[in-house]
Amino acid sequence: MAKLIILLAFIFLAWYLRNRFISTPKADRKRLITGWLLWLTVAIVVAMALTGRLHWIGGLMALSVPFLRQFALWFMQRKLNEMDHKNSSAQELSPQSDMDRPKALQILNLGEQPSREEIIQAHRKMMQKNHPDQGGSDYLAAMLNQAKDLLIKELNDDE
Structure with missing residues (x-):
């Protein structure tokens, strides 16, 4: 009788494990x-x-x-x-030292006299591709932010 109970327990366990395996997503x-x-x-x-x-x-x-x-x-x-x-x-600390206008324009892929809206649009477009939360690099995101800040600061200084 004990062997029958153990056999039934193993059959039930095998049935349960099979159903659990089938219902589990392949990734898990x-x-x-x-x-x-x-x-x-x-x-x-x-x-x-x-x-x-x-x-x-x-x-x-x-x-x-x-x-x-x-x-x-x-x-x-x-x-x-x-x-x-x-x-x-x-x-993150290294790009701050050598950012200049030509480099900022090149990083954001802008012409010589971009408007404020063009700078913001180019920055937004590049950040969507290179943001650290989206798998991008912290270094590239810092470079993009510094380029935008430098160009917008120059626009504000000119006004």
Whole structure:
């Protein structure tokens, strides 16, 4: 009778997992399977420790491996983000020093005497392509902003 209950439990579990897999979007299936394998590993290690086939300290060590891996990945990602932030901060400072009118006109792809509206339109068009939130570079966005600011400041000074 116990074997029949265990068999029915496995059949129900297989049916549930199949339906869950089918209803999961294809992009998330790899993550779902990884989670299932992790839980299967946990169940096997616990069962082995409970039946005496694995010492409980060995079981704890085996169960700690995924958590240590996740911690190591989190730590490395944090360090890489800090390094990237330092590099982007250094890049943002560099374009301020050598921006002049010809370079600003070239960056915004404008003629010699652009109007205020032309400057703003060119800046808006280029920022839509190069904004950091859209996958563009912080450096390019800073250059575009500096070019626009310089040209508009010159227009205001002339008036």
